[in-house]
Amino acid sequence: MKHILPALILLLFSLPATAQDNPIVARMQAFQAAFNAGNAEAVAGFYTENAALFPPRSGNVVGRAAITAHYAQAFQAGVGGLQLDILEIRQHGPDTAIEIGETMVEAGAQRIHGRYLHVWAREGATWRLSRDIFNVIGTSPR
Template sequence: MFVIFLAFVAVGCEAPEENDNGTVRAGIEAANAKWMHALEQGDAEELAAIYTTDTQLLPPNSGMLSGRDAVRKVFQGMMDAGIQIKLQTVEVESLGGTAVEIGNATVIGPDGQTLDSGKYLVTWKKVGEDWKMHRDIWNSSLPQPGAGS
């Protein structure tokens, strides 16, 4: 009986063969690259397809927005203004069919000048073989205009 117990303990102490967070992170970074490309190309449909159908956006200085139509509207406005956004994943935590990403974002104007830098948090859902943005919140890291230091 003691030998069986030791066998269970030994098996339980083995390191996992694959880092699931690494695999999930790679999938999310690929989706982010697709997101940035869609924004760069001005393709609101492709960009909206990266979100779940029941997505919610939580943009700064605004109420909560729901659905892919809201995604199209928000990001089409940015595309029309010539704005690009560069995303940089900082951390991904895998929770099975859900993942949470924290990252940094740089907002670039049509003249190539940095307009803003901020951070974001996205809850991702696995839909089929793809990771889709389910909840997306972002905000600026810059001080508010007129705020004293």
Template sequence: MEAASGRARQGRRARLVKRSSRDMEYSSGQLPVNFYCEASSMVLTVILRNCRCVCPGLGWAILCIHVETRRLPLCLYRTLSLEMIMRNIASAIAIVISLSAPALAQKAEIEANNAKWIEMFNKGDFSGIASLYSADATALPPGSAMVQGRPAIEVMWKSMAEQVTDPKLTTVDVKPLGSSAAREIGTFVLKTKGSTPQDVTGKYVVVWEKVGDDWKLATDIWNDGK
């Protein structure tokens, strides 16, 4: 009698779990991966999601792990031991870390270069600013012709410094383009000069190239507005 009652409770629990799993909705960009352990009748679901926080565009990161204890047809699941499951999870974490580490390093170096750019602009060191660009860099200022090469870029920023001051740059996103290039999206705020200074906000896109050990701006485009 007690055994039958236990089996009934187990059946109810299995049905509830199955229903909750069936009704579970995965949002766009999420991928559930199920593993089944025959010895313990354990279903382990590793939910992955397209990583868009720290390392955008790099692949799948572990969002959460959901464990259920129920018996399901083995054909629906990969039959793995618990040890193998944990080993696969560890491998997945290692892959995510290996993919995200270079992106984090690139972002840190790019933000450091942006800080140098701001410091040089405020000091009036426009040759220093030009040195942050690659030798054949192209700048595309709003409403003006393209500016190519370091000497021309130096003249461009010297001219702009007569009209604006106090620039601030915020990196929004860095996407690796291989090991020696990256695309940065960001926003800027600066002040106009004159008797009635005004704040100007805008956005920019920069393609960075690794030249030797240094990151250089290869293409620089920006415009006003959000």
């Protein structure tokens, strides 16, 4: 019984960061707004200059210019309506964090459900996406 309190304290300090005041949560909310506005340039601005995007069933997209073109093509094809569910954010040192979550986007007559893993890098005071990996886990009609 006397070991329960220390164990609970350790558990509390080891939980992943998911508070709404987390700067990465705020960045993802702004990312979602830029995505849903169809603004490829603004979306790409959330990535580091040498970031890599790993879309499913596609080649790697490396660098901010290529990421801008990738999102511009997606928006031109009618992709939008991004919804995010951040499941976990864990900071690894002062300048790196890992985020895991689930998404839903609308594309034509479908809703595409997916999971993602983001590697965030702090550049000065700003968190930017360094690596973005996502998978499709299912579709449903709109």
